Amino acid sequence: MAIRKISDLNPVFNGENVVEWQSPAGTRFRYERDRCAVGQEMLPGSEVYDWYVLAKSDLSHAKRMVFRLINEDEF
Template identity: 70%
Template sequence: MSLRKISDLKPVFSGDNVIEWQSPGGTRYRYSRARGAVGPEMGPGTEAYDWHVLDKNDLTHAKRKVFELINLDEF
């Protein structure tokens, strides 16, 4: 099952500078405003991420990149 729309992404955690989403496959993806990057967690519970720097540091671009990464990595 792939994600069809960006609106299918629902945050599982939202803090001051961090937002996290979980893919249908269980991988967590984090957006760090301080880094201006998003990344999938490298292993369950590791708190280590494979960061991808965003062209523009905002939530819209972060959600687009996470959507793209989920569909590339899992489907």
């Protein structure tokens, strides 16, 4: 199931430098501000991520990337 709007993304964890989201299918996505990247969990529960470097390290860019990855992966 795809997500229709970026505003539908609700963090499951929100720390000082890390924000995590979970897709409707259960895949976790992790934004690390220091790394300037968004990680997509390779296998559910593995905590091993495939990283995508962002052009700009801010939360709005991270949310856009997570939105795109969820819709590509689950559509």
